[in-house]
Amino acid sequence: MTSLYRNTSYLMSITERPPVMFVRGAGSYLYDEAGLAYLDWMQGWAVNCLGHAPDIVVAALARQASTLITASPAFHNLPAIELATLLTRHSALDQVFLCNTGAEANEGAIKLARKWGQLHKNGAFEVISFDKAFHGRTIAMMSASGKPGWDTYFPPQVPGFPKAQLNDLDSVKALIGPQTVAIMLEPIQGEGGVNPASLAFMRGLRALCDEHKLLLILDEIQTGCGRTGTLFAYEQYGIEPDIMTLGKGLGGGVPIAALLAKQHCSVFQPGDQGGTFAGNPLTAAVGTAVLNALLAPGFLENVELRGQQLHDGLSQISHDLALGEVRGAGLLLALELGAHIGPQVVDAARRNGLLLNAPRPHSLRFMPALNSTEREIRDGLRLLRQTLEHVLCGQATAQV
Structure with missing residues (x-):
């Protein structure tokens, strides 16, 4: 060099x-x-998640790169369908949007929740998030995050993200109002210092969402894909999210992320969401290979x-x-x-x-x-x- x-x-x-x-x-x-x-x-x-340069990722990249790297999100491709099928079969969610980064997946989750609020909750748009949370580095996701000092980096912040305290259900209840559409959190706050949501708190959030007709959004970008010992961290709480985001380990080193939703809140219509590289066959093929490795006996x-x-x-x-x-x-x-x-x-x-x-x-x-x-x-x-x-x-x- x-x-x-x-x-x-x-x-x-x-x-x-x-x-x-x-x-x-x-x-x-x-x-x-x-x-x-x-x-x-x-x-x-x-x-x-499989270490540096794992053979299955190298092989999947080589195989797919020699066949089809990308066509366009305007067309179907088999690797994207295969990965989406695997993700839904092994989770409690029903539909998938494949994208590139965790921040992009979280942006999509907020868009999906707000679209659902327009259709089913009189235009409600606020998403309760948490102090010390980390959801990405776009302007909106910095606003959704609760990382100290971020509110002064690139003002003004995007409105609509009131902050509660992790493991304090009363702090969440105090923020619920007519404009609330969802509650969003990481099962374990990684960037915040590895702060786990308690079992009682997570179950309490699920009950609150059911009571007030809110969506529960779980950011599993760091906790998902086997990191906590189960394929997804929510499995350890005995609850199911309405929306879930994945990233990081999903590609085993290759940039790919996913937004998953249950059928009842999967309300995107053509034109609502997209992305030049969304669901490209190259990274989708890698995601499938990684997920199969995680699911191996x-x-x-x-x-x-x-x-x-x-x-x-x-x-x-x-x-x-x-x-x-x-x-x-x-x-x-x-x-x-x-x-x-x-x-x-x-x-x-x-x-x-x-x-x-x-x-x-x-x-x-x-x-x-x-x-x-x-x-x-x-x-x-x-x-x-x-x-x-x-x-x-x-x-x-x-x-x-």
Whole structure:
């Protein structure tokens, strides 16, 4: 690679990036230019559900790329129909709109809810969302999100998204009015710090929606596609959403997302929704391959086992080092650090060969590949312990 292509100033500055340059990925590992391996417990923020460059994704891309990459959303294609069929057969939803990103799927969910409100609820349009929620980076989805400070980024915000508090049913009830059409939330707030909705709260929301004729929208972009140990997180609550969005893991590293709805609220008509690359056969073929892998016998059981192994290991580390709570489900977990040292831990872990994410300065988020092995989880816990001991020792020395 010549020096001409090492000048990062040509890229817009949208995030702080470390100096390391990754050139290859395989399974649970990323490799830099020097050939050093890093155990990746970010996996593209839960995107690479089968790890880096999985054979089934490579094969699906090659096979479909040699046949039909895209035709137009104006025509049917077989991979899109196959993926939509799989998604509906294995969920409680009835129809699917395939798109490209989670934010796009969530935008579609809001549009669908508002269209339903026009038809069945006197034009109601407000969607109750939650403090610390994250639904994407479009203007509307930033308004729907409850990430601190986002209301000042690109004002004015899009109206119609009053904020309640997660696991506080009374805060939701207080916001329901004649303009309310839906309630939207993540079963586990990923970017907010891996904050799970409680069983009682989720069931309470379903009851509220039924009582007030509202739609329940579940953003399963991060929790869906096996991440929490079941194909979809809603299955663990014993309830069904009216609308659900998927993304991230659905493509195993390839950009694809989906908006799913029950028949009674699937009210789009021609012209209401679309997108140049919506439902293109290339990514739909990959989505089908990934979903079939997740549905293979024993796959989700391994997610549960590795999730329990990771949870137990994190709990032991927390106990030994006097840290905080371990929370989440499956292979979407967080560890409270008890101090704002998250960025320091992430930096030290990378230097130690482990890639982590700190969604909040006081917590770490863990999103390993869903097909991680027992040994890989054990190795990651060892590297994490070493890193935390090093950082905490430095903190203690600095205070002396």
